[in-house]
Each structure stands twice: as C-alpha cells, then as structure tokens.
Amino acid sequence: xxxxxxxxxxxxxxxxxxxxxxxxxxxxxxxxxxxxxxxxxxxxxxxxxxxxxxxxxxxxxxxxxxxxxxxxxxxxxxxxxxxxxxxxxxxxxxxxxxxxxxxxxxxxxxxxxxxxxxxxxxxxxxxxxxxxxxxxxxxxxxxxxxxxxxxxxxxx
Numbered sequence: 001x002x003x004x005x006x007x008x009x010x011x012x013x014x015x016x017x018x019x020x021x022x023x024x025x026x027x028x029x030x031x032x033x034x035x036x037x038x039x040x041x042x043x044x045x046x047x048x049x050x051x052x053x054x055x056x057x058x059x060x061x062x063x064x065x066x067x068x069x070x071x072x073x074x075x076x077x078x079x080x081x082x083x084x085x086x087x088x089x090x091x092x093x094x095x096x097x098x099x100x101x102x103x104x105x106x107x108x109x110x111x112x113x114x115x116x117x118x119x120x121x122x123x124x125x126x127x128x129x130x131x132x133x134x135x136x137x138x139x140x141x142x143x144x145x146x147x148x149x150x151x152x153x154x155x156x
Contacts (some may be wrong), residue, residue, distance in 0.1 A: 032070040055095050089118045
C-alpha cells in the first residue's frame with residue numbers, strides 16, 4: 001500500500017503552523033485550586049500531584065495554608081504537556097524538556113532538537129496511520145462492492 005495524498009480543506013487554517021489556542025479560564029483570575037484545574041484540564045488531582053513529584057511541574061505556588069495555587073502560566077504549561085503526551089513523547093523526555101526550560105535560554109538548541117525528534121516520530125506515525133486508512137478504505141470499498149453485486153445477483 002502507498003500513503004494516500006490528501007489536499008487541505010479550503011479556507012481552513014493549518015493547525016500545524018498556527019499557535020495553540022489558550023486554555024479557557026475565567027477573566028481576571030490567575031490563581032486556581034487543584035479542583036478548578038481538574039475541571040479546566042480534565043486531568044485528575046492525582047496526575048497533577050504526580051507531575052509535581054516527577055519534576056514536570058515543580059513551580060506550583062502554595063497558599064499560606066499549603067494549598068496548591070495554579071496560575072495561568074501553569075495552565076498554559078499543562079496545555080503544552082497535554083499536547084506532548086498526545087505526540088507519544090515519553091514522560092522522561094517531557095521531564096527533560098521541563099528541566100531545560102528551567103535552566104534558561106542557553107538550552108534553546110537542545111529543546112529544539114528534542115521537539116524536532118518528537119515531530120519526526122509524529123510524522124512517521126501519521127504516515128503509518130494514513131497507510132492503515134488506505135487499507136481500511138480498500139476493504140470497505142471491497143465489501144460495499146461485494147454487497148452490491150450480491151444484491152444484483154439475488155434480484156436477477
């Protein structure tokens with residue numbers, strides 16, 4: 001099988017080249033409880049705490065009583081982490097990326113290479129999925145044709 005060629009839909013922005021959309025949040029707020037972040041992101045409180053423990057989100061602020069207080073910046077970071085998870089990036093690579101971000105601007109090159117490597121993996125998976133889609137389309141067309149042929153034979 002070969003990879004199917006597709007043409008982009010007219011008048012639609014290429015989501016691969018556009019900036020990610022901001023996470024929805026109430027206007028004028030910049031401090032959120034863990035339960036609010038759970039509601040915004042769909043992540044569990046357990047996952048958010050785990051992200052802190054492994055160093056994926058170590059900068060979460062605390063109130064004077066010790067409650068986590070997430071900021072808009074934290075929500076933006078979680079949105080990026082969610083996208084990285086969807087790429088299939090290993091958690092260890094995400095943690096490494098987070099470490100590089102904390103180190104600062106001197107790590108741009110290493111961060112870029114990490115993201116480019118992940119991008120190559122995603123493109124490879126997309127090609128595999130397109131090939132799989134071609135096989136499915138072929139089989140669907142085969143069965144639709146066989147059904148039509150069977151119906152014609154039974155009415156003749």
